[in-house]
Amino acid sequence: MQRRGKQTWHFDQPVYIQGTGTAVGPEELKGPLGSYFDVTYNNLYADQDNWELAERKLMQDAVETALKNAEKKSEEMDYFFAGDLLNQIVTSNYYARELDVPYFGLFSACATVMEGLALSSLFVDSGVANYTLTAVSSHNATAERQFRYPTEFAGQRPDSSTFTVTGAGAVVVGKKQSSIKVTDATIGKVKDYGIKQPFDMGSAMAPAAADTIVTHLRETGRDQSYYDVIVTGDLSRVGSGILRKLVQDRGITLERYEDCGIMIYHQEQPVFSGGSGAACPAVVTFGHLFKEMKRGNINRMLVVATGALLSPLMIQQKESIPSIAHAVAFEREE
Amino acid sequence: MQRRGKQTWHFDQPVYIQGTGTAVGPEELKGPLGSYFDVTYNNLYADQDNWELAERKLMQDAVETALKNAEKKSEEMDYFFAGDLLNQIVTSNYYARELDVPYFGLFSACATVMEGLALSSLFVDSGVANYTLTAVSSHNATAERQFRYPTEFAGQRPDSSTFTVTGAGAVVVGKKQSSIKVTDATIGKVKDYGIKQPFDMGSAMAPAAADTIVTHLRETGRDQSYYDVIVTGDLSRVGSGILRKLVQDRGITLERYEDCGIMIYHQEQPVFSGGSGAACPAVVTFGHLFKEMKRGNINRMLVVATGALLSPLMIQQKESIPSIAHAVAFEREE
Numbered sequence: 190m191q192r193r194g195k196q197t198w199h200f201d202q203p204v205y206i207q208g209t210g211t212a213v214g215p216e217e218l219k220g221p222l223g224s225y226f227d228v229t230y231n232n233l234y235a236d237q238d239n240w241e242l243a244e245r246k247l248m249q250d251a252v253e254t255a256l257k258n259a260e261k262k263s264e265e266m267d268y269f270f271a272g273d274l275l276n277q278i279v280t281s282n283y284y285a286r287e288l289d290v291p292y293f294g295l296f297s298a299c300a301t302v303m304e305g306l307a308l309s310s311l312f313v314d315s316g317v318a319n320y321t322l323t324a325v326s327s328h329n330a331t332a333e334r335q336f337r338y339p340t341e342f343a344g345q346r347p348d349s350s351t352f353t354v355t356g357a358g359a360v361v362v363g364k365k366q367s368s369i370k371v372t373d374a375t376i377g378k379v380k381d382y383g384i385k386q387p388f389d390m391g392s393a394m395a396p397a398a399a400d401t402i403v404t405h406l407r408e409t410g411r412d413q414s415y416y417d418v419i420v421t422g423d424l425s426r427v428g429s430g431i432l433r434k435l436v437q438d439r440g441i442t443l444e445r446y447e448d449c450g451i452m453i454y455h456q457e458q459p460v461f462s463g464g465s466g467a468a469c470p471a472v473v474t475f476g477h478l479f480k481e482m483k484r485g486n487i488n489r490m491l492v493v494a495t496g497a498l499l500s501p502l503m504i505q506q507k508e509s510i511p512s513i514a515h516a517v518a519f520e521r522e523e
Numbered sequence: 524m525q526r527r528g529k530q531t532w533h534f535d536q537p538v539y540i541q542g543t544g545t546a547v548g549p550e551e552l553k554g555p556l557g558s559y560f561d562v563t564y565n566n567l568y569a570d571q572d573n574w575e576l577a578e579r580k581l582m583q584d585a586v587e588t589a590l591k592n593a594e595k596k597s598e599e600m601d602y603f604f605a606g607d608l609l610n611q612i613v614t615s616n617y618y619a620r621e622l623d624v625p626y627f628g629l630f631s632a633c634a635t636v637m638e639g640l641a642l643s644s645l646f647v648d649s650g651v652a653n654y655t656l657t658a659v660s661s662h663n664a665t666a667e668r669q670f671r672y673p674t675e676f677a678g679q680r681p682d683s684s685t686f687t688v689t690g691a692g693a694v695v696v697g698k699k700q701s702s703i704k705v706t707d708a709t710i711g712k713v714k715d716y717g718i719k720q721p722f723d724m725g726s727a728m729a730p731a732a733a734d735t736i737v738t739h740l741r742e743t744g745r746d747q748s749y750y751d752v753i754v755t756g757d758l759s760r761v762g763s764g765i766l767r768k769l770v771q772d773r774g775i776t777l778e779r780y781e782d783c784g785i786m787i788y789h790q791e792q793p794v795f796s797g798g799s800g801a802a803c804p805a806v807v808t809f810g811h812l813f814k815e816m817k818r819g820n821i822n823r824m825l826v827v828a829t830g831a832l833l834s835p836l837m838i839q840q841k842e843s844i845p846s847i848a849h850a851v852a853f854e855r856e857e
Contacts, residue, residue, distance in 0.1 A: 193652065195601065196625045248825065267529065270711065275836075276610040278630050282713060282832040286845045291530045291710035293638060294832075294847075296612050304627060315649045317526065327651040376602065376625035379616060498616040498628075502609070506575065511620045513628075521802075 190314045192433035193407030196375050196401075204310040205522070206397050207320065207361040210254025212247040213276060214329065214355030217472065220454045225476045226356070227254045233249060233355060242282045242298065244328035247357035247468075249287070252324050255359035259320075264288045267318035268359070270305035273326045274298060274335035274353075274467050280326050280373075284435070290322065298392075299423050300377065300496030301325045302358060302471040307374035310517070319363055326357035327466030336501055337387060348391040349427045351450060358471025359363065366522065368483050373518035374496035375405040379498070381511040387504055390497040391428020391450075391462060397512035398495045399435035405491065405516050406441070409507035417487045420478065422470030422494040423450035425463030432518050451471035456483060469492040479519075490519045524648045530709050530735075537704035538644040540854070541595065541654065541695040542631060542632030543809035544588025546581040548663065550688030551798075551806065554788045559810045560690070562590045567664050567689060577709075578607070578614045578662035581691035581802075583621070586658050593654075600695070601652035604639035608632060608687075608801050610669060614660050619809030623852065624656065626710045633728075633757050634830030635659045636805040637849035644851070655695055662692035663766050668777045670835055671721060679720035683723040683761045685799035686792075692805025698857065702817050707825075707852035709739040713793060713832070715845040721838055724831040725762020725784075725796060731846035732758060733769035739825065739850050740775070747775060750852070751821045754812065756828040757784035757806030759797030767776035783807035783841045804828040822855045 191199045212228035214235065223229065228250040230236070234244040236242035248271070256263060268289055271281035271297035291393035297304045305323035312318040317449045330340055332353040337346045355516075362371060398421050406413060413419060424432055429448045436443055448468045450463035462492055474492050493516040504510075524618050525533045546562035549568070565571070570575035590597060603622055605615035606629035614627040619626040631638045639657035645770065646652040664674055666687040672678045694704065697845045714734055718727035739837050740747060747753060758766055763782045770777055772818070783804045784797035828848040838844075 190649075190651065198651065239840065241836065272630070275538075275834075276836040277632070277832060277837075280836050281832045281843055282834075283837070283842070283845075285713040285847075288713050289712060292631075292713055292847060293642070294630045296630045297626075298568070298611070308627070311649075311651065315524075315645075317532065317650075318643065319648075347768065376627070377617040377825070378623060379626055381620045427818070498613070499611045499612060500609075500611040500616075501609075502575065503613050503617070504571065508617070511616055511628060513619075 192305045196367060196404050197408040198374045200310060200314050202314060203363050204313045205365060206369040207365060207367060208259025209479060210251040210253045211472040211476040212250035212357050212358045215356060217356055221307040222453055224448060224470060224476045240328055240330040241272055243269035243324050245284050248280055248284045248324055248326040251357035253360035255361050260324050261320060261361060263288050263290060266320050266322040266431045270295055270309055271324045273295050274332050284429030297513050298498050299465060299466050299467045299521060300513050302493040302514045303494035303517045306360060306517050307515055310371045310374060313362050313364060320361055322361055324359040325467040327353050327468040327473050329353045331467060334490035336499060346461060347388050347513045348461055350461040351425045351463055352460035353391055353466040353470045354453060354464045354469040356468035356472045358468055358475045360475060367495055368522050369479055370520055370522055371517060372423060372520050373409060375516040376399055377401045377514045379511045379513050381509055383509045385509045387499055390465060391425040391499045392431055392513040393510040394424055394429035394495040395428045395435055397514040398432050398493050401493055401514040402436060403439050406503050413444060416489050416491050418445045418447055420493045421448045423465035424448050424495055425450040427462045482521045491516055530738050530748060530830050531742040534644060534648050536648060536704055536706060536821045538647045538696050539699060540587045540703040541699060541701060543813060544693045545806040545810040546691050547806055548582035550856055551688060551690055551787060551791060552752045556787055557627045558770045559814060560806060574662055574664040578660050578665050582658055582660040585683040585691035586729045587675040589695050593695035595654060597622050597624060600654050600656040603656045604629055604643055604752035605658045606635035607631050607836045608666050625720055626798040631847050632830030632832055633799060634828040634847050634849045637851045639829035640851050641849055644705040644708060647696050647698060654695055654781050656695055658693040659801040659805050661687055661802040662687045663687045663846045670833055670855035680721050680795060682795055684795040685724055685759045685797055686794035687800040688798045690802035690806045692802055695807060700763060702856050703813055704854055704856055705851060706854050707743060709735055709850040711848045713845045713847050715843055717843045720803025722832055724799060725759040727831045727844040728758055728829040729762045729769055730845040732766050735848040735850050736770060737773050737829055747778060749824050750783050750825050752779045752781055753825045755782045757799035758829055759781050759784040761796045802829045816855045822843060825850055825852045830851040
């Protein structure tokens, strides 16, 4: 691994994707990517007794599928990196109890998947691990009642709102050659432009995304044209527009740019400005974008997972919402 | 770095402690280690407007002291690893916003300090970083109202309760030689023996501590006599007794064993079974035990930070409390 600048790691000995798994709920199943996910449920309970257990089941489904696709057993995983949106990251902690694998609990909200995948790739690259497992989850009903209002309250939401993705994504990485490799990771810094509105997380996250994208391009010495696509995690329609402006202010007009939160739902679905949640960048990257890479439609892509570090208590205390974005670059193996 | 077994890293090229900082509140100041802490407050507000801001101030004090003692500026830190007990680890996230340093948010409750220090040491060892900063915090009033009841509620507590330490600890590590080196780290697995009582976290954590200690000794091929002392984070009086029994069941009678949660308070202080909280192992290790190493009273020690992955929501849902313990070994440089 070579460090490039302060924030970027370049894996000159490639780290390969060994297998991925995705599991989603009903609204994601109805969306344009519905047929690409591995495990799907037509209700928010995922055959469990409550929503928290449903979220845990989604993580289990994603992990089991990723292990199966990697042709590995859980005991072959050297380390497990996981996080989710629930207080005390309980989905991850309680699922980790089922795995007999040394565990690192992570939290960077919806940026967690790339925080975990960056650490996982570094572990494999440096020989600390042969294989690692990374997983994240989010659930619309568990997140809404924790961060805003219980859905039964039927509160009105502005159009800038995002809709938390119900799902989980998991990925196994290792040295064994495969069709997709992890080539770079850029670790983000916490940014805060003073947004205080929990119904407008896209705007809160755009500065962190802009900083990480500009830093990545500068530190790698790459032009954006190096990538077939630059993808953000869950800025949604409102945040994506702000990101374009912020990056433009630094002299870059984003050309081939997409957002997972926009891709995952049809515009006519009742999802306001688009999808969000820790699962959003995970299921779209692993379920859809990796398939596009395998098909040869994408050769190189940069995925920038964006985390709004939203806390209901801090909102009550009139604080603004800090954010962070971690980026990982993927290339198709020729 | 050499891997030993599945969970342990041995740093054959030593990683050194560059500087530490500790900040505590009134009850810790009154305790037997009171004079060893760098920054102390005689009230829970730490001159701030609310308890959450007080906790953030404690982290700031600890970090600024650690940087000063390391003779480094924050911009010389390559990465910042931090976590705390508050939902969405807000103390860490909001403090990270003040630092212009790439950030990894961590959560493993009171085991977070050694999760962070293990990752920090690995980063320095592998050359990913020249210097890293690790910080954790907890606050009695912010934690009690989040995890149990507001203190104003004056609920009765059983004697097995622990008392959350108000404080923060920070540490800078790097390659530059100093009087204390990090030699090994053992990454824990999540363990759960079915304890459901949030007023008895020591019992919930003892199985994780036992597993990590036994694994560390087995994987390093060391007898417990290798260490001058083995220290747990915050098992308190009740949990320490259970740990001794669980380790005894595996053929080891713990001899030179201490617990930070017992060391930090006088027995006559109103702290029930002893101290707990993410700050507990951090301030006792950095504020007291490292001084004992520098004085030559301890040459080798293993610190096992223990985290009860307690969630009020999971307790309401009748779940038990899973736990994890991460261990780091320190040696005095001859």
